[in-house]
Structures are given as C-alpha cells and as structure tokens.
Amino acid sequence: MPVAIETQELSKRYRLGQMQAAYGTLRDSMTRTAARLAGRVQPHERQEIWALRDVSFSVREGGVLGVIGRNGAGKSTLLKILTRITAPTTGRAIIRGRVGSLLEVGTGFNPELTGRENVFLNGSILGMKRREIQHKLGDIVEFSGIEKFIDTPVKRYSSGMYVRLAFSVAAHLEPEILLVDEVLAVGDAEFQQRCLGRMEDFSGTGRTVLFVSHNMQTINQLCDRAIWLDGGTIVEDGEPSEVVTHYLHTTHSSGSSISWPDDESSPGDDLARLLSVRTIDEEGHAVETIDVRDAVGIEIRFRVLRRGPPLFAKIRVRDRRGDIAFNAMDIEPHRQESSMPGVYRATAWIQPNLLQEGTTTVDVAVCTLNAPKLHQRAQRYEAVAFTVFDSGDGYSARGRFTGPMSGVVRPLLEWSVERVD
Amino acid sequence: MTQTKLEPPRERIVEEPHRDEAHLQPERRTTVIRPATRWPHLDLRELWHYRELLFRLVWRDVVVRYKQTFLGVTWALLVPALTTTVYVIVFGKFAKFPHGNTSYPSLVAAGVIPMQYFVSALIGSSMSLVSNLPLVTKVYFPRILLPLAAVVVPLFDLAVALPVLLVLMAVYNTWPDSAAVFLAPAFLGLAVITALGIGFLLSTFTARWRDVPYMLPVFLQVLPLVSGVMYALNEIPKKWQWLFSLNPMAGVIAGWRWAILGEAEPNWGQMTVSVSVAILFFVLGLAVFRSFEPRFADTI
Numbered sequence: 124m125p126v127a128i129e130t131q132e133l134s135k136r137y138r139l140g141q142m143q144a145a146y147g148t149l150r151d152s153m154t155r156t157a158a159r160l161a162g163r164v165q166p167h168e169r170q171e172i173w174a175l176r177d178v179s180f181s182v183r184e185g186g187v188l189g190v191i192g193r194n195g196a197g198k199s200t201l202l203k204i205l206t207r208i209t210a211p212t213t214g215r216a217i218i219r220g221r222v223g224s225l226l227e228v229g230t231g232f233n234p235e236l237t238g239r240e241n242v243f244l245n246g247s248i249l250g251m252k253r254r255e256i257q258h259k260l261g262d263i264v265e266f267s268g269i270e271k272f273i274d275t276p277v278k279r280y281s282s283g284m285y286v287r288l289a290f291s292v293a294a295h296l297e298p299e300i301l302l303v304d305e306v307l308a309v310g311d312a313e314f315q316q317r318c319l320g321r322m323e324d325f326s327g328t329g330r331t332v333l334f335v336s337h338n339m340q341t342i343n344q345l346c347d348r349a350i351w352l353d354g355g356t357i358v359e360d361g362e363p364s365e366v367v368t369h370y371l372h373t374t375h376s377s378g379s380s381i382s383w384p385d386d387e388s389s390p391g392d393d394l395a396r397l398l399s400v401r402t403i404d405e406e407g408h409a410v411e412t413i414d415v416r417d418a419v420g421i422e423i424r425f426r427v428l429r430r431g432p433p434l435f436a437k438i439r440v441r442d443r444r445g446d447i448a449f450n451a452m453d454i455e456p457h458r459q460e461s462s463m464p465g466v467y468r469a470t471a472w473i474q475p476n477l478l479q480e481g482t483t484t485v486d487v488a489v490c491t492l493n494a495p496k497l498h499q500r501a502q503r504y505e506a507v508a509f510t511v512f513d514s515g516d517g518y519s520a521r522g523r524f525t526g527p528m529s530g531v532v533r534p535l536l537e538w539s540v541e542r543v544d
Numbered sequence: 545m546t547q548t549k550l551e552p553p554r555e556r557i558v559e560e561p562h563r564d565e566a567h568l569q570p571e572r573r574t575t576v577i578r579p580a581t582r583w584p585h586l587d588l589r590e591l592w593h594y595r596e597l598l599f600r601l602v603w604r605d606v607v608v609r610y611k612q613t614f615l616g617v618t619w620a621l622l623v624p625a626l627t628t629t630v631y632v633i634v635f636g637k638f639a640k641f642p643h644g645n646t647s648y649p650s651l652v653a654a655g656v657i658p659m660q661y662f663v664s665a666l667i668g669s670s671m672s673l674v675s676n677l678p679l680v681t682k683v684y685f686p687r688i689l690l691p692l693a694a695v696v697v698p699l700f701d702l703a704v705a706l707p708v709l710l711v712l713m714a715v716y717n718t719w720p721d722s723a724a725v726f727l728a729p730a731f732l733g734l735a736v737i738t739a740l741g742i743g744f745l746l747s748t749f750t751a752r753w754r755d756v757p758y759m760l761p762v763f764l765q766v767l768p769l770v771s772g773v774m775y776a777l778n779e780i781p782k783k784w785q786w787l788f789s790l791n792p793m794a795g796v797i798a799g800w801r802w803a804i805l806g807e808a809e810p811n812w813g814q815m816t817v818s819v820s821v822a823i824l825f826f827v828l829g830l831a832v833f834r835s836f837e838p839r840f841a842d843t844i
Binding site: 137147148149150203206207208209210212213214216217218219220226227230231233235236240243244247249250252253 | 597
C-alpha cells in the first residue's frame with residue numbers, strides 16, 4: 124500500500140515570547156532595542172519550548188490514524204504543520220494527495236457576496252480549480268439545500284444556512300487526505316455529527332484520515348491505528364484500543380496532586396520552578412472529590428531561584444469536556460514587589476457553587492507580567508484533576524432538579540421574585 | 545465531545561467519478577513540507593499553480609467595491625476630481641505654481657491619478673495580511689497573493705478615474721503628440737512595482753507591529769509634495785530634481801506626463817535612478833516578506 128502521509132523527525136520550536144508577545148507595537152520594540160543597546164536592560168532571555176520533537180510516523184493510503192494526548196501535547200501543532208499553516212523548525216513531512224481539513228469550513232466567506240459567488244471564492248481558497256467548481260456547483264447547491272437563496276448576499280443568511288453552504292463546499296472538495304481536529308470543529312452537535320459522518324464516509328472510500336480527538340470512544344470506533352503524543356513526542360504508536368487504554372491509565376493516575384522531586388525535572392525557567400500542586404478542602408486536606416457546595420483550593424508551591432520581576436500564580440480551570448471555564452490569577456497589590464528567592468505557596472480558592480459537576484481539570488502557571496503581556500515562567504497543563512459532585516439534597520444551583528445541566532460553570536444566583544400584579 | 549454514537553451517513557457525499565470526467569479530478573500532488581529556507585526565493589511554479597486564487601481574490605475586492613455600482617463608480621471618480629479641483633484652485637490660481645507648456649489642470653490630473661492609485665495600493669497592501677486573518681490562520685496558500693491582489697485591485701479604480709483626465713485633456717486640447725503615449729503603461733508598471741515592493745514591506749510590518757497602520761498616513765501626506773503632483777518636476781532647480789528622483793513616484797508622474805500630455809521629455813538619468821530605487825524596494829520587500837512568511841500564522 125502506498126504511503127499518504129509520512130513525517131520524518133518533525134519538530135516545531137516556539138519562542139515563548141513569540142507566542143504571547145508577538146503582535147506588539149513598533150514603538151515598544153524600538154524602545155526595548157534602544158534600552159538594550161544602551162546596556163540598561165539585560166537582553167530578554169528567550170524561553171523556548173518544543174511543541175513537537177522528532178515526530179516520525181507514516182500513514183498508508185486509506186488508513187485512519189487517531190491522535191490523542193493532553194492539551195498542549197502538540198496535536199494541534201502537528202495539524203498546523205500538515206496543513207502547512209505553519210512551517211516546521213526541523214524535519215520534514217511528505218504528503219501525497221490533496222489535503223482537506225474541515226478547519227477551513229467557511230473560510231473567506233464574504234458577507235457582501237451572494238451564495239453562488241461565495242462558492243467560487245471559498246472553493247478557490249480551498250484549492251479547487253474554476254472548472255471543477257463549475258462542474259460541482261449544482262451538487263454543492265443541492266446538498267446545501269438553499270437553492271432559493273443562492274443569489275442572495277450571504278449577509279442575509281441565517282447562521283444555519285451559512286454553515287450549510289460552507290460545509291457543502293468543503294464536502295465537495297473531495298480531498299484524498301482529511302485532517303480533522305475534533306476539538307476545534309465548530310458548530311452545533313448536529314454539525315459535528317455531520318463531520319463524523321463525513322469521516323466514516325471517507326474511511327469507506329480508501330481515503331486517508333488523520334483524526335485528532337479527546338474522545339476515546341470515537342478513536343476506538345473510527346481509527347485503525349492511534350498515536351499518543353505527550354510533550355511533543357510520540358509516547359506510543361499502535362492499536363487504538365491498546366494506546367487508548369495506556370493513555371487513560373496514566374492520565375487518571377496524575378490525580379488531585381502532583382509534585383516534582385527535583386528542580387531539573389520540574390517545569391519552569393531560571394526564575395521560577397513549580398514544586399507541587401494540590402487540590403485541598405477548607406481544612407487543608409488533599410481531596411479528590413469535592414461537594415459542589417464547598418470551596419476548593421488549588422495550592423501551588425513554587426521556588427523562586429533569584430531576584431526578579433514580580434511573580435504571581437495563575438490557574439485555568441477546564442470543565443469535564445476540556446473547555447476552559449475560566450482563568451484566574453493573583454492580583455493582590457503585594458505582587459508589585461520584585462520577587463525574592465525562596466519557596467512560596469499560593470492557594471487559589473474557588474468559591475462554592477461555581478464549578479460544574481464532573482471532572483474538573485486545572486492548568487497552573489507562575490507568571491510575570493510585562494504589561495500588557497503575560498509571561499508564563501513555569502507552567503503545567505492539566506496539573507491536577509478532581510471530581511465535583513452534587514448530592515442533590517441541599518442548597519445548590521440544581522435545586523431539586525435531577526436531569527443533566529449544561530454549561531461550563533453552574534453558579535448559584537440570587538433570585539428576587541415578587542408578585543407584580 | 546458530547547456525542548459518540550455514529551449513524552450511517554444520511555446522504556452519500558462521495559460519488560465515483562465518471563470515466564469521462566477524469567480530467568476534472570485534481571492531479572495527485574506530492575507536497576514536501578520542510579522548514580522555511582534561510583534564503584527567501586520566489587517560487588514561480590507555485591505562484592502559477594495558485595493563479596486562479598489570485599484572480600479570485602482580486603475579483604472579490606472589485607465585486608464587493610462595485611457591487612453598488614453607483615457608489616463605487618462615483619467614489620472612484622469623485623476622489624480624483626475633487627483633489628484635482630482643489631489643487632488647481634490653491635496651487636494654480638493662488639500660488640501660481642510653474643507648469644511648463646501644459647495647461648495646469650491637465651498637468652495636475654495626470655499627477656493625481658497615478659498618485660491616487662499608489663496611495664490606495666499602499667493602504668490596501670499594508671492591511672492585506674491583517675484583514676485576511678482567517679485565511680492566513682486556516683488555509684495554506686502563498687501569502688504573497690494577498691499584497692499582490694491588493695496592488696492589482698486599485699488598477700480598476702484607476703481605469704474608472706481616467707475619464708476625468710480625458711475630459712480635461714479635451715477641454716484644454718492637450719493630446720499626446722508622439723509615440724511616447726505607448727510608454728504610458730510602462731510608467732504605470734513602474735508605479736505597480738514600487739507599490740508591490742513597499743506593500744510587501746508594509747504588510748509584513750503590519751502583521752508584526754499593530755501601530756504601523758497609524759504611521760502610514762503621515763508618510764502618505766508628504767508623498768504628493770515630493771512627487772511633483774502639483775508642479776512639473778523639470779521646473780524646479782536641477783539638484784533638487786536629482787534628489788526627488790530617489791522617489792520612484794516622481795519618475796512615474798514625470799514619465800506619465802511626457803507620455804500622455806506631451807510634456808517635456810523626462811531626464812533619463814533621473815529616470816534610471818527612480819527605476820533603480822523601485823527595483824531595490826521590490827527586491828528588498830520580497831526578501832523581507834518571504835523570510836517572515838512562514839511565521840505569519842504564529843505571530844498575527
């Protein structure tokens with residue numbers, strides 16, 4: 124079987140400054156350069172991370188490869204490189220055939236143009252030739268089901284019509300290789316269902332699919348092989364069921380606390396290093412499950428290695444699906460002072476009746492602020508996880524309702540009710 | 545994800561191609577993805593492959609602009625007409641600028657129209673990457689198509705504005721009097737090359753620093769003054785002519801006037817300077833653009 128995708132020691136390095144602070148002003152850049160030339164400021168120490176490191180794999184034509192891993196493991200970077208949105212730092216990839224990604228659905232739609240005009244515009248952007256679009260126009264319009272409005276500017280479309288037309292163009296691209304990031308797939312459940320349906324279609328026609336997902340069941344069902352990425356490298360490559368089992372095993376064991384025995388292995392730079400992160404209750408005991416009506420603390424211990432700019436801790440809380448519920452950081456005024464060497468403990472208290480039920484994961488970081496940019500000096504994605512439960516017998520947002528409640532957070536609001544008539 | 549159960553697809557999307565449609569299928573391209581090369585180069589083969597997208601991007605901007613035909617055309621006519629009128633009154637009537645043998649209104653219109661093109665091309669190309677952000681972060685294509693399209697689009701405005709010049713030429717009876725008229729497109733080409741070079745630079749800087757767009761108008765305000773829009777370049781002291789010829793637009797306007805108004809022949813030494821500066825900008829702009837290109841999606 125010929126090979127459709129082949130990567131050879133693919134690596135991608137980001138400078139942290141590049142990721143966070145790139146889109147600055149020319150004035151800032153010039154001021155900084157001038158200060159550096161005058162010798163007043165130490166050259167900015169460049170932090171680098173390897174989002175991908177020596178990733179080699181190949182997918183045969185018609186294969187369906189699943190890619191799993193935690194947030195920040197390099198999955199999205201891999202897709203970005205394979206779709207050529209960004210270039211690798213080293214290594215190379217060889218791709219045989221036209222690539223489609225479903226990321227691009229509706230890319231470049233212009234609200235002033237009619238549906239028909241947008242089909243041509245969007246089609247060219249996705250890489251179709253004019254004759255090809257002309258030939259498929261009838262099918263595209265029919266599939267979208269909006270024949271009547273095809274000559275109306277899309278700014279008058281409802282969002283549903285808009286997505287249908289956009290998806291219809293993408294569906295007729297007929298790529299030989301489909302790259303899908305389920306995490307990024309936009310749209311409602313029905314639309315996602317369509318994307319999955321489209322993928323299943325694909326696997327039946329001898330086309331190649333690379334599928335990034337957080338959903339292990341989908342990976343098991345759809346893929347004939349899976350790779351597990353962590354920290355930018357391949358941990359395991361093999362049968363989906365085995366890889367998924369191993370992956371689930373390790374992520375669950377990380378649990379509600381994590382610590383690093385020595386500075387070498389701990390996340391951080393020359394200014395700050397993480398020592399440990401724990402989930403605690405109000406008595407200070409480590410906990411794995413927490414009642415929705417109780418406060419929960421995220422305790423971050425870190426070491427400051429030298430005098431430096433003011434440091435503060437930051438958390439990012441994710442709901443059961445991995446979506447970001449909120450970000451929070453220490454904003455106390457004492458954080459204006461420059462940091463002194465030593466070991467510090469910062470605890471963020473999440474108030475009762477805020478988190479959604481289910482598994483909550485927390486990313487932690489120790490940052491410096493170079494206004495308006497945030498520099499993460501030491502960070503850990505999904506450092507801790509804990510389960511929030513609602514016993515349903517008391518005073519929570521659920522009341523006496525027992526069905527599923529949607530939303531990333533579940534605050535208990537104050538209601539005022541009065542009779543007005 | 546909320547849902548995992550898979551149902552059979554409701555509609556069959558992929559159909560087998562009929563045999564006689566084989567030529568419609570895209571060729572199976574082998575793409576090799578490599579780190580960005582250290583030395584930027586212009587991949588002409590790739591540009592050729594994406595020629596239809598360039599056409600489509602130009603088409604999009606032109607269609608959107610002229611969708612409301614009346615407004616689009618009025619705007620493209622009104623701006624040069626008003627600018628010319630104001631210049632004629634202020635600089636021709638009050639300040640009595642020297643204008644050689646040609647009537648002042650035609651002289652000014654022949655300067656305003658290429659300048660108007662150049663200004664639109666610079667504004668458009670400087671914003672081309674930022675305003676097409678969704679394309680840059682989601683789909684691959686040679687990014688150079690964006691400033692390229694932005695420089696082509698205002699040529700349509702220029703074509704629409706030409707009647708302003710023709711009317712003035714008819715009124716003052718200044719018609720081209722030599723074969724030099726066939727060189728008019730070449731001088732326009734010089735404006736395009738200059739706009740491309742500076743456009744490459746500006747679009748790269750705009751993608752990198754968000755305050756660059758605010759600096760551009762300052763530069764654009766001075767530009768007509770040093771390009772000879774409201775006076776004939778050969779009427780100013782010789783040493784200043786040489787200095788001004790470092791500005792390719794001065795060369796464009798002098799040459800354009802010679803070609804279509806029968807003005808005095810430009811000084812070819814100065815023209816060589818203008819052309820060299822334009823080519824220098826083009827090469828420099830291209831090099832800067834190409835070397836930043838692989839990182840646009842990371843930085844914007």
